Amino acid sequence: MSNREHILQTARRFAIETGSVPSMDAIAHQAGVSKGGLMHHFKSRAALVEGIAVQAIQDMDQELTAAAGRGNVIETWLRLSSSREEAALYRAMLILLTDRPSMTDTLMQQAAAATERWEQLFAIETGDPTAASVIRLLGDGMLLNSITDDYSAPSVDAILQWLDRRSTR
Template sequence: MSNRDRILQTARRLAITTGSVPSLDVVAQEAGVSKGGLMHHFRSRAALLDGIAGQTIDEMDEALLAAAERGDVVETWLRLSLSRDEADLYRALLVSFTDTGSATETLLARAAEASQRWENLLAAETGDSTTAAIIRLLGDGMVMNTVTGEALPSLESVLEWLEPRKANR
């Protein structure tokens, strides 16, 4: 594993366990690299945030593209939406987005582009862009409920509810 990957993995783990993205000093120490080694890859905390978010977007892209090949994008999207680790990571990233600088704007634009890609994969599977948008929003809501700790229906009950809607397309 490269130093960059180890740094991102460490920062992500710390963000999930602590609820916020830690300082560069803490990440460097926990990753077993010097601060200079960390800063070679991430010149600022904002760059580290971008790296974590970018890695998360890339992983979601990979998971949904693999799901598209299997024909289960909807189930994969909803299953990922119920992930406690992902919700904890999103909470940590949200806490860290306290400024509205250009790095945050760029990252939000990147997330919006990724969201559109994922919705397109959902549309390809369901055959309907409105159904795809609703499923994407359902997943987004499930993530938010997981972040806030609200009760969620089981994945099985959601998939059961969706089944007749998929059959009507």
């Protein structure tokens, strides 16, 4: 694992544990690197958050690609969308991710491209592009519920059963 990847993993874990994106000093200390070493890879806290977001997109790509090979991409999407760990990560990054000027066009383009890739995987599994969009939005809503600690939504299993009944009509 490269120094950059180690820093990102440390920052991600630390953000999940603390509920916020820690200071650059705290991340350098946790990662066991000097602040200069951290700043070599990430010039600012916003750049670090962007790195975490890009890594999260790449991780989701890997998970969904593997799930597509198993034939359960929709189930994987919904389970990840309702994951408390994913919610904790996004909750920690939420303030910085909603500060539009700190987000780069590159990150926005990567997120949009990832959303398109994921919807294509859902469309392949369902055979229906509209259903794929609905499933993506459902996962987005489940993530929002998780971020706000609202776990009153139906379980993933109940949603999958409902989707299965809808697809057999």
